[in-house]
Amino acid sequence: xxxxxxxxxxxxxxxxxxxxxxxxxxxxxxxxxxxxxxxxxxxxxxxxxxxxxxxxxxxxxxxxxxxxxxxxxxxxxxxxxxxxxxxxxxxxxxxxxxxxxxxxxxxxxxxxxxxxxxxxxxxxxxxxxxxxxxxxxxxxxxxxxxxxxxxxxxxxxxxxxxxxxxxxxxxxxxxxxxxxxxxxxxxxxxxxxxxxxxxxxxxxxxxxxxxxxxxxxxxxxxxxxxxxxxxxxxxxxxxxxxxxxxxxxxxxxxxxxxxxxxxxxxxxxxxxxxxxxxxxxxxxxxxxxxxxxxxxxxxxxxxxxxxxxxxxxxxxxxxxxxxxxxxxxxxxxxxxxxxxxxxxxxxxxxxxxxxxxxxxxxxxxxxxxxxxxxxxxxxxxxxxxxxxxxxxxxxxxxxxxxxxxxxxxxxxxxxxxxxxxxxxxxxxxxxxxxxxxxxxxxxxxxxxxxxxxxxx
Amino acid sequence: xxxxxxxxxxxxxxxxxxxxxxxxxxxxxxxxxxxxxxxxxxxxxxxxxxxxxxxxxxxxxxxxxxxxxxxxxxxxxxxxxxxxxxxxxxxxxxxxxxxxxxxxxxxxxxxxxxxxxxxxxxxxxxxxx
Ligand SMILES: [Zn+2]
Numbered sequence: 001x002x003x004x005x006x007x008x009x010x011x012x013x014x015x016x017x018x019x020x021x022x023x024x025x026x027x028x029x030x031x032x033x034x035x036x037x038x039x040x041x042x043x044x045x046x047x048x049x050x051x052x053x054x055x056x057x058x059x060x061x062x063x064x065x066x067x068x069x070x071x072x073x074x075x076x077x078x079x080x081x082x083x084x085x086x087x088x089x090x091x092x093x094x095x096x097x098x099x100x101x102x103x104x105x106x107x108x109x110x111x112x113x114x115x116x117x118x119x120x121x122x123x124x125x126x127x128x129x130x131x132x133x134x135x136x137x138x139x140x141x142x143x144x145x146x147x148x149x150x151x152x153x154x155x156x157x158x159x160x161x162x163x164x165x166x167x168x169x170x171x172x173x174x175x176x177x178x179x180x181x182x183x184x185x186x187x188x189x190x191x192x193x194x195x196x197x198x199x200x201x202x203x204x205x206x207x208x209x210x211x212x213x214x215x216x217x218x219x220x221x222x223x224x225x226x227x228x229x230x231x232x233x234x235x236x237x238x239x240x241x242x243x244x245x246x247x248x249x250x251x252x253x254x255x256x257x258x259x260x261x262x263x264x265x266x267x268x269x270x271x272x273x274x275x276x277x278x279x280x281x282x283x284x285x286x287x288x289x290x291x292x293x294x295x296x297x298x299x300x301x302x303x304x305x306x307x308x309x310x311x312x313x314x315x316x317x318x319x320x321x322x323x324x325x326x327x328x329x330x331x332x333x334x335x336x337x338x339x340x341x342x343x344x345x346x347x348x349x350x351x352x353x354x355x356x357x358x359x360x361x362x363x364x365x366x367x368x369x370x371x372x373x374x375x376x377x378x379x380x381x382x383x384x385x386x387x388x389x390x391x392x393x394x395x396x397x398x399x400x401x402x403x404x405x406x407x408x409x410x411x412x413x414x415x416x417x418x419x420x421x422x423x424x425x426x427x428x429x430x431x432x433x434x435x436x437x438x439x440x441x442x443x444x445x446x447x448x449x450x451x452x453x454x455x456x
Numbered sequence: 457x458x459x460x461x462x463x464x465x466x467x468x469x470x471x472x473x474x475x476x477x478x479x480x481x482x483x484x485x486x487x488x489x490x491x492x493x494x495x496x497x498x499x500x501x502x503x504x505x506x507x508x509x510x511x512x513x514x515x516x517x518x519x520x521x522x523x524x525x526x527x528x529x530x531x532x533x534x535x536x537x538x539x540x541x542x543x544x545x546x547x548x549x550x551x552x553x554x555x556x557x558x559x560x561x562x563x564x565x566x567x568x569x570x571x572x573x574x575x576x577x578x579x580x581x582x583x584x585x
């Protein structure tokens with residue numbers, strides 16, 4: 001594709017500093033949300049025509065909905081329908097039945113493991129790879145990285161998009177990249193120390209593990225390392241974990257969001273304000289819907305994030321249901337970017353329960369339990385509806401270390417958990433302290449939710 | 457002073473008997489026992505004839521068990537007499553229970569001081585049972 005060559009050539013013409021400036025200028029080129037939305041609608045109209053002509057799956061879908069591509073002027077025209085793309089659509093069209101370009105044009109594939117056997121395969125043409133690199137470059141710059149940084153990419157390289165996504169982004173801003181990939185922690189830390197890594201990209205849980213390993217294996221976290229910035233994502237994490245990682249690794253941690261169906265990491269990033277993640281709306285049209293009804297939620301309400309890819313060429317997706325639950329903030333951010341912010345991902349729609357109309361996630365409960373001494377991470381949420389109202393019960397095992405002869409201590413502990421849960425969840429829960437080992441262990445994913453309402 | 461074991465149990469049928477079974481199988485005898493409950497859980501407080509063996513057996517089963525020093529006092533001195541002596545010395549009784557025989561087991565705010573003042577008032581306080 002000639003376009004691609006032109007843009008790649010540009011890197012040669014621009015000095016490093018001006019490359020950074022150029023990428024940032026592109027992120028900041030919209031003066032108002034109205035201007036941005038107009039741009040989105042223009043790209044959406046083009047996209048609808050594009051997929052109708054090129055992807056039989058979408059053509060069929062439009063026809064089924066009785067929608068003519070020319071009649072889609074804005075996202076509202078799609079919101080009136082039940083037009084969504086879900087992960088199962090990609091699986092049913094395995095491996096690349098939803099491709100919008102000839103296979104010859106594809107330059108890369110990635111795949112995510114499926115729980116049901118077949119992986120979900122995604123494909124990129126040269127232009128997609130270029131866009132993706134720019135998105136990650138933006139993320140790095142907005143988080144505060146620059147060409148002077150030494151960026152260690154400790155996300156997995158390979159079929160997983162994490163490693164290569166950040167790698168291309170870091171290269172594009174002119175940083176020095178250490179493609180460490182995940183694992184081999186001793187070598188990671190040695191390179192980090194000896195090459196003076198300043199920016200670490202990995203999952204938050206691996207960051208925490210790196211810190212523990214360093215401490216236990218004779219590294220001096222204060223003196224040996226020059227880390228200042230962490231770009232952490234690919235799994236939901238809490239503010240509690242952020243504090244731990246920041247204290248342990250002596251860096252500032254930024255949350256990054258993405259998924260392989262939307263290129264990979266680089267869809268959204270926390271700016272220095274760290275009040276939500278700016279989503280690159282010139283490339284993604286993001287909506288928040290009620291996962292049950294499919295209707296858009298009121299502004300500021302929580303729901304499932306739905307993405308339409310406005311610039312992807314090889315595998316564009318219309319109203320793709322992410323199954324991630326969050327909310328959208330469109331008010332201007334003090335950093336100056338007008339791109340809307342998605343708030344920290346609260347969990348997956350699969351894990352969400354509604355109690356008296358309030359969405360509750362096991363992850364929220366877990367965060368509360370994890371910061372209170374005397375409890376184990378073994379817990380269960382039980383919801384029932386004895387009368388007209390839902391009732392939430394959180395059952396948690398007492399830690400053997402919390403054994404006491406003083407009953408009051410247990411009662412105080414129980415009340416404290418109840419108070420903190422009410423604060424965190426926005427809905428009252430009663431707490432039951434259980435004997436250690438009382439909750440059945442399972443070999444796979446723990447069963448955290450028992451919903452007795454569905455049995456009635 | 458003697459050692460009391462406190463075991464955290466859920467307040468539901470079968471839990472106490474499960475604990476007692478574990479002790480019996482370990483060859484431990486319960487000399488005295490009191491139960492305090494609060495809603496769905498409670499604490500069983502007891503005096504046994506072999507503390508180490510009991511702790512081992514209960515912990516092996518995953519139970520939350522703790523040890524604390526308490527007083528074993530000859531009740532024949534009179535409950536009024538005993539509690540008056542303690543009260544006169546600003547010592548608080550947190551809880552008490554009895555076992556077989558005429559011993560009352562007491563958890564107080566200051567075991568060392570209580571031991572001394574009772575002894576000097578001629579009240580019998582056991583060092584073992
Ligand atoms: Zn901002």
